[in-house]
Amino acid sequence: MYSVIKSIEPVCEESEQKQQEHLNSLTKPVGSLGALEDLAVQLAGISAQVNPEINTPGIIVFASDHGISLEGVSAYPQEVTAQMVRNFLTGGAAINVFSKRINALLEIVDIGIASELTGPQLIRRKIAYGTKNFLLEDAMSEDQAIQSIWIGMERAKNLIDKGAGLLILGEMGIGNTSPSSAIIAFLTGCEVETVVGLGTGIEEIQRLHKIQVIKNAIIYRQPLKGDPINVLAKIGGFEIGAIAGSMLYAASRKIPILLDGFISTAGAVLAAELNPLAAQYMIAGHQSAEPGHRLALEYLNKRPLLHLGMRLGEGSGAALSYPLVAAAADMARNMATFEQAGVSRKS
Ligand SMILES: Cc1cc2ncn([C@H]3O[C@H](COP(=O)(O)O)[C@@H](O)[C@H]3O)c2cc1C
Numbered sequence: 001m002y003s004v005i006k007s008i009e010p011v012c013e014e015s016e017q018k019q020q021e022h023l024n025s026l027t028k029p030v031g032s033l034g035a036l037e038d039l040a041v042q043l044a045g046i047s048a049q050v051n052p053e054i055n056t057p058g059i060i061v062f063a064s065d066h067g068i069s070l071e072g073v074s075a076y077p078q079e080v081t082a083q084m085v086r087n088f089l090t091g092g093a094a095i096n097v098f099s100k101r102i103n104a105l106l107e108i109v110d111i112g113i114a115s116e117l118t119g120p121q122l123i124r125r126k127i128a129y130g131t132k133n134f135l136l137e138d139a140m141s142e143d144q145a146i147q148s149i150w151i152g153m154e155r156a157k158n159l160i161d162k163g164a165g166l167l168i169l170g171e172m173g174i175g176n177t178s179p180s181s182a183i184i185a186f187l188t189g190c191e192v193e194t195v196v197g198l199g200t201g202i203e204e205i206q207r208l209h210k211i212q213v214i215k216n217a218i219i220y221r222q223p224l225k226g227d228p229i230n231v232l233a234k235i236g237g238f239e240i241g242a243i244a245g246s247m248l249y250a251a252s253r254k255i256p257i258l259l260d261g262f263i264s265t266a267g268a269v270l271a272a273e274l275n276p277l278a279a280q281y282m283i284a285g286h287q288s289a290e291p292g293h294r295l296a297l298e299y300l301n302k303r304p305l306l307h308l309g310m311r312l313g314e315g316s317g318a319a320l321s322y323p324l325v326a327a328a329a330d331m332a333r334n335m336a337t338f339e340q341a342g343v344s345r346k347s
């Protein structure tokens with residue numbers, strides 16, 4: 001695990017520069033494609049190639065349960081995690097629909113669902129039957145935290161080896177906006193009040209309770225600054241560790257990572273804590289309605305492509321933004337230059 005984390009290289013500045021020069025030679029006013037041009041330049045830096053091709057996207061949905069859900073922090077009961085995973089397996093969830101739309105490779109992983117689930121399509125990597133309630137005890141042991149990151153790496157390797165040229169990390173886990181809020185507040189230094197939102201749709205009074213639960217949990221657990229494994233173990237979740245692991249692995253293979261919403265970005269913040277270079281490989285797909293998402297993206301210095309007011313997770317917002325990423329790569333590869341098309345340059 002640590003060898004993967006250490007092996008991440010900075011993105012290639014020379015490819016970025018050459019890509020920018022190439023974009024400036026294409027038949028459009030210089031800079032007129034705005035953020036799409038920045039995206040094309042970033043893709044060149046990530047792949048260390050000019051005009052890289054983005055082929056098949058890969059989506060991994062990590063599903064897990066959370067002991068903290070006993071504290072009344074979600075609008076839905078814990079059994080919805082397993083029920084939704086069944087829905088993923090039969091193709092009825094939002095991520096199934098959006099994944100099909102972009103012809104993605106889609107994989108569903110049980111990394112810690114509280115009940116027993118089987119199915120030929122389900123990848124079983126259960127670490128435990130849910131995390132512990134981190135208001136009362138550490139969410140998991142440090143060994144389990146490392147295991148979650150390791151599983152994320154293993155699944156990312158599997159999908160990249162199968163041909164995924166870009167990774168989207170999604171999740172399902174009732175209660176998981178709580179560990180995500182705790183991790184983001186703790187690692188970014190933002191106030192818990194500004195990070196915590198309505199999740200699946202709790203009332204304002206319940207949000208105030210959720211804030212108090214998370215504040216107390218951080219005080220009781222005393223996560224260690226500068227020790228991301230300790231932070232994950234004390235106030236995290238199995239799927240958040242796996243998301244971080246997949247992201248770190250993708251970065252080590254120079255594969256772009258398309259961030260989804262609040263939980264996916266909590267994994268991203270954790271990954272960046274393990275190696276800040278990983279952030280260079282991340283693209284923000286959208287900005288979720290969860291207020292802490294904007295703060296986490298700012299911390300990672302990422303500008304989201306879409307603002308659709310979504311607050312679903314599963315990888316859904318990232319999947320919807322994928323066509324823009326693919327279009328940026330296509331634009332760089334396939335547009336004609338002024339010379340090729342016989343178009344006059346700026347006078
Ligand atoms: C039917 C249903 C489908 C979902 N798909 C994603 N989530 C999202 O909501 C959950 C997090 O919100 P909280 O922390 O408030 O529980 C996660 O499972 C997340 O993936 C869903 C939630 C529900 C209810």
Ligand SMILES: O=C(O)c1cccnc1
Pocket residue numbers: 177198199200260261262263264288289290293310311312313314
């Ligand atoms: O932004 C997200 O990913 C999100 C927000 C609320 C609930 N579930 C997921």
